[in-house]
Amino acid sequence: MSVQTLVEISPEALVERLALAGRAAQRVLAQMSAEEKAAALRAAARSLREAESDILVANARDLAAGEANGLTKAMLDRLMLDPARLAGIAAAVEQVAALPDPVGQVIDRSERPNGLLLSRVRVPVGLIGIIYESRPNVTADAAALCFRSGNAVLLRGGSEAVHSNRAIHAALVRGLDAAGAPVDAIQLVPSQDRAVVGAMLAAAGLIDMIVPRGGKSLVARVQADARVPVLAHLDGICHTYIHAAADPAMARTIALNAKMRRTGICGAMETLLLDARFPASAEVVAALLDAGCELRGDARACSLDKRILPAGANDWDTEYLDAILSVAVVDGLEAALDHIDRHSSHHTDAIVTADAVAAERFLNEVDSAIVMVNASTQFADGGEFGLGAEIGIATGRLHARGPVALEGLTTYKWQVRGTGQVRP
Amino acid sequence: MSVQTLVEISPEALVERLALAGRAAQRVLAQMSAEEKAAALRAAARSLREAESDILVANARDLAAGEANGLTKAMLDRLMLDPARLAGIAAAVEQVAALPDPVGQVIDRSERPNGLLLSRVRVPVGLIGIIYESRPNVTADAAALCFRSGNAVLLRGGSEAVHSNRAIHAALVRGLDAAGAPVDAIQLVPSQDRAVVGAMLAAAGLIDMIVPRGGKSLVARVQADARVPVLAHLDGICHTYIHAAADPAMARTIALNAKMRRTGICGAMETLLLDARFPASAEVVAALLDAGCELRGDARACSLDKRILPAGANDWDTEYLDAILSVAVVDGLEAALDHIDRHSSHHTDAIVTADAVAAERFLNEVDSAIVMVNASTQFADGGEFGLGAEIGIATGRLHARGPVALEGLTTYKWQVRGTGQVRP
Numbered sequence: 089m090s091v092q093t094l095v096e097i098s099p100e101a102l103v104e105r106l107a108l109a110g111r112a113a114q115r116v117l118a119q120m121s122a123e124e125k126a127a128a129l130r131a132a133a134r135s136l137r138e139a140e141s142d143i144l145v146a147n148a149r150d151l152a153a154g155e156a157n158g159l160t161k162a163m164l165d166r167l168m169l170d171p172a173r174l175a176g177i178a179a180a181v182e183q184v185a186a187l188p189d190p191v192g193q194v195i196d197r198s199e200r201p202n203g204l205l206l207s208r209v210r211v212p213v214g215l216i217g218i219i220y221e222s223r224p225n226v227t228a229d230a231a232a233l234c235f236r237s238g239n240a241v242l243l244r245g246g247s248e249a250v251h252s253n254r255a256i257h258a259a260l261v262r263g264l265d266a267a268g269a270p271v272d273a274i275q276l277v278p279s280q281d282r283a284v285v286g287a288m289l290a291a292a293g294l295i296d297m298i299v300p301r302g303g304k305s306l307v308a309r310v311q312a313d314a315r316v317p318v319l320a321h322l323d324g325i326c327h328t329y330i331h332a333a334a335d336p337a338m339a340r341t342i343a344l345n346a347k348m349r350r351t352g353i354c355g356a357m358e359t360l361l362l363d364a365r366f367p368a369s370a371e372v373v374a375a376l377l378d379a380g381c382e383l384r385g386d387a388r389a390c391s392l393d394k395r396i397l398p399a400g401a402n403d404w405d406t407e408y409l410d411a412i413l414s415v416a417v418v419d420g421l422e423a424a425l426d427h428i429d430r431h432s433s434h435h436t437d438a439i440v441t442a443d444a445v446a447a448e449r450f451l452n453e454v455d456s457a458i459v460m461v462n463a464s465t466q467f468a469d470g471g472e473f474g475l476g477a478e479i480g481i482a483t484g485r486l487h488a489r490g491p492v493a494l495e496g497l498t499t500y501k502w503q504v505r506g507t508g509q510v511r512p
Numbered sequence: 513m514s515v516q517t518l519v520e521i522s523p524e525a526l527v528e529r530l531a532l533a534g535r536a537a538q539r540v541l542a543q544m545s546a547e548e549k550a551a552a553l554r555a556a557a558r559s560l561r562e563a564e565s566d567i568l569v570a571n572a573r574d575l576a577a578g579e580a581n582g583l584t585k586a587m588l589d590r591l592m593l594d595p596a597r598l599a600g601i602a603a604a605v606e607q608v609a610a611l612p613d614p615v616g617q618v619i620d621r622s623e624r625p626n627g628l629l630l631s632r633v634r635v636p637v638g639l640i641g642i643i644y645e646s647r648p649n650v651t652a653d654a655a656a657l658c659f660r661s662g663n664a665v666l667l668r669g670g671s672e673a674v675h676s677n678r679a680i681h682a683a684l685v686r687g688l689d690a691a692g693a694p695v696d697a698i699q700l701v702p703s704q705d706r707a708v709v710g711a712m713l714a715a716a717g718l719i720d721m722i723v724p725r726g727g728k729s730l731v732a733r734v735q736a737d738a739r740v741p742v743l744a745h746l747d748g749i750c751h752t753y754i755h756a757a758a759d760p761a762m763a764r765t766i767a768l769n770a771k772m773r774r775t776g777i778c779g780a781m782e783t784l785l786l787d788a789r790f791p792a793s794a795e796v797v798a799a800l801l802d803a804g805c806e807l808r809g810d811a812r813a814c815s816l817d818k819r820i821l822p823a824g825a826n827d828w829d830t831e832y833l834d835a836i837l838s839v840a841v842v843d844g845l846e847a848a849l850d851h852i853d854r855h856s857s858h859h860t861d862a863i864v865t866a867d868a869v870a871a872e873r874f875l876n877e878v879d880s881a882i883v884m885v886n887a888s889t890q891f892a893d894g895g896e897f898g899l900g901a902e903i904g905i906a907t908g909r910l911h912a913r914g915p916v917a918l919e920g921l922t923t924y925k926w927q928v929r930g931t932g933q934v935r936p
Contacts, residue, residue, distance in 0.1 A: 115853075118879070119877065198898055213909055213910065296910070297909075342932065342934060349935055429539075455635070457925060459928070460928040460929075461928070462929070462933070463928055463934075466935040472628075473926070474624055485638060485923045486637065489923055489924055489926070490925070490926045499909045499913055500913055502914045503883055504882060504883070504891065505871075505884075505885050506884065506886040506887030508765065508886050509886070509887045510765055510888040510890070511769060511773055511888050511890040
C-alpha cells in the first residue's frame with residue numbers, strides 16, 4: 089500500500105484496510121509450522137543486519153529532528169541506534185525464533201463417557217496492535233514475539249522514531265518475504281496522524297488485542313479509550329515490607345537493590361514498609377540515604393533518621409521512577425497488608441521475613457500480579473522469570489497477569505473428536 | 513442496605529456502594545478453604561429448600577404481573593417455578609459445591625538458576641457482575657459458580673422476575689450467614705432502574721468482569737457499552753459441513769440432531785454445508801424436511817428437493833433458533849472453510865467425515881471456540897464437556913473461550929520465593 093493512497097482515506101478506513109490485510113496474513117501464519125516461523129524470523133534478523141547502514145542513516149534523521157525539536161537527552165538516548173544496539177536487536181529476534189512455539193500445545197484433554205475426545209489447544213490471539221513511543225527496538229521485539237506466536241501485528245510507533253521504524257520494518261518484511269512468509273503479518277501504520285491511534289483503539293472485531301508500550305500518559309489514554317482488550321500496566325507502585333522477623337542484612341540488601349539498582353523501571357520499589365518490631369530499621373534507611381536516595385516518611389519513619397523528609401498524602405500513591413522512596417512504619421503484618429491493599433498498583437509487592445507463616449500469608453493475601461518473599465522487586469521481568477522475552481507486564485486481572493510473553497499472545501480452542509455421537 | 517436509602521442515590525453511587533461491599537466480602541471469601549466454601553453453598557441449598565413456600569409465593573406474584581403485562585407463553589414458562597424446578601435449583605447449588613475448587617491450584621512452577629522458586633497459582637477474578645433476564649434460576653446458578661471460585665457476585669436480574677429473585681437471593685444469603693460466610697459475597701441489585709445496568713457496565717476497576725445471560729439484545733447492549741471486560745457470546749451461527757467422505761447414515765443422524773434436538777439453544781446448527789461430492793445429500797435434506805424443518809437453500813441445494821425454499825443473502829448470517837436451516841452446496845473442504853470463515857459466529861462448527869486428513873485440517877483451520885468432528889454441535893455445553901456447570905459460553909478470544917465454568921472465573925498470580933536474591 090503506498091502512502092500516497094493512504095493519505096486520502098479516513099483513519100478508520102486506513103485501520104480497517106490494514107487490519108483486513110493483517111487478518112488475511114494471520115490465517116496463513118496460523119497454519120505455518122514452528123520451524124517455518126522460526127526460519128522466517130531468522131531471515132528477518134539477517135535482513136536487519138544487512139540493512140545496518142540504511143537503518144542507521146534513518147536513525148540519524150530521527151536524531152537530528154529530535155535535537156531540533158528539543159527532545160531531552162534521555163529521550164534521544166532511547167531513540168539512538170548504533171551498530172551494537174542494532175546487533176542486539178537482531179540477536180533478540182533470533183532469541184525469540186528459538187523460543188518454543190506455544191501454538192498447538194495441548195492444555196488438557198479428556199474423554200467423555202459417550203466417547204467424545206476433548207482437547208484444548210493453544211491458538212494465536214489473532215491481530216495484535218502495538219502502540220509505542222520512541223524506542224525503535226520495539227518495532228522488532230514486538231513484531232518477533234507476535235510472529236513467533238502466530239499473530240499478525242499492526243505497529244504504530246512514535247513520530248520521533250518514524251524513519252528508524254520504517255527502516256527496521258522494511259528490513260523485517262524483506263526477511264519474511266525471502267522466507268516465503270506473508271509480509272502483511274508485520275505491518276507498520278504508514279501514517280503518524282494521531283487519529284489513527286483512536287481508530288485502532290476503536291477497532292473491536294478487527295484488532296484482537298492492543299499492547300501499549302511507553303509512558304504513563306500513553307498507557308492511560310489507551311486504557312481509557314480502547315474498545316479493544318488492552319494488555320498493560322499503568323503504574324508500578326511496588327512495596328517491600330520488612331517484617332519483624334526479617335534478617336537485617338538481607339533486608340538492607342534487598343531494599344537497596346529494589347530501589348536503587350535501576351530507579352526508572354516499573355518493578356522498582358516505591359514504598360518501603362518497616363515493621364515497628366523490626367530491630368534494624370534505622371540501618372536500612374541509613375543505607376538508602378547513604379546511597380543517595382531521598383526518603384519521605386510518616387512520623388515514625390522520620391524519627392528513624394533526621395535526613396528523612398515528611399511524606400505528603402500523595403506520596404503513598406506515587407510512582408517516582410527516581411531515587412525517591414516513601415517509607416512508613418507499620419504495626420505488624422495486618423497493617424502492612426492493609427497499606428498494600430489501599431496503595432499498591434497490584435504490579436509487584438514483596439515481604440522480607442524469616443517467618444514462614446508470615447511469608448505464606450503475604451503470598452496468599454496480597455492480591456498483586458507478582459508477590460515475592462525475600463527477593464528484590466526488580467526481578468519483575470519476563471526474562472528473569474524464564475519466559476525468554478516479554479511483550480509487557482499486565483496488571484489487569486483477565487487473560488494474562490504479570491510478565492507476558494508468548495503464552496499470553498495465545499488463546500485456545502476446544503477440539504472435539506467424535507465417532508457419530510448425537511446428544512440425547 | 514435498605515431500598516429506602518438506595519432510591520435517594522445515583523445509579524453510579526449505588527453501584528459503587530454495592531461493589532465496595534462486594535469487594536470487601538470477596539477478600540474474606542478469597543481466604544476461605546474449599547471445604548468452608550462448599551459448606552456455605554450446601555447451607556444455601558438447604559435454605560432454598562426451607563424457603564420453598566416463600567419463593568413460590570413470590571414467583572406467583574411475578575407470574576401474575578407477567579400475565580397482566582402480556583408476557584408470551586414462552587417467557588412465562590421461563591419465569592415459572594414449581595416445587596420440582598426449585599428442587600432442581602437447590603440440587604444444582606449442591607452440585608457446584610461438590611466441584612473441585614480451582615483456587616490455589618498451581619498452574620506451573622519453575623526454579624531459576626539463581627534459586628528463585630516461581631509458581632503461578634489460580635486466584636479468583638474478584639467481583640463478577642451478572643446481568644440477566646427472566647430465568648430466576650440464574651440467581652442461584654451464577655451465584656453458586658462465582659462463590660465456589662472465590663468471587664463475589666453482583667446480580668442484576670430482570671424486572672419480570674424481581675420478586676422471585678429477591679426471595680431466592682434472601683434464601684441464599686440466609687444460608688451463607690448461617691455458615692459464617694460473608695453475606696455481601698452474593699448481592700442482588702436492589703433497584704430495577706435501567707440506569708443501574710449502565711453504571712455496572714461503566715464500573716471499570718470496581719467490577720472485574722460482566723457476564724450477560726439472556727437474549728441477543730441484552731448481550732449486544734452489554735458488549736457495545738461495557739468498559740468492564742465481558743464474557744459472552746452474541747450469536748451461535750453454527751455450521752455442520754458434510755464432507756464428501758462422510759458416512760451417509762452418520763451424516764443424516766448428526767444433521768437431524770444438530771438442528772432438531774432443541775432448536776432454541778446456541779449450539780443448534782443454523783447452516784448445513786453439503787459437499788458437492790457427498791452422494792447422499794438428497795437423503796439428508798429429506799430427513800430434515802420430513803422432521804418438520806424449513807430449509808432455505810442456494811441454487812444447488814434447492815435442486816436436491818422441491819420443498820427447499822430459496823435462501824436470501826441474509827440467511828447465511830442468521831441465527832434462527834427455530835426449525836429453520838440454511839443449506840448450501842460447496843465444492844470441497846476449501847470452499848467449506850471459506851464459507852465458515854465468512855459466516856460463522858465462531859461459536860461451534862463441525863465436520864462429518866471419515867477422512868482423517870480432512871478432519872484434522874478442519875479442526876486446525878476453523879477458527880471457532882469449539883470445532884468438532886463427527887459429533888452434533890448440540891454438545892457445545894459446559895455440562896457435556898465435563899465442566900460440571902457453565903456460567904456461559906464465550907466467543908471472545910481472550911481469557912476464556914467456549915464453555916466457561918469455574919476455571920474461567922479465576923485468574924492467576926505469580927508467587928516468587930527467594931532466599932535473599934537481588935538482581936545484578
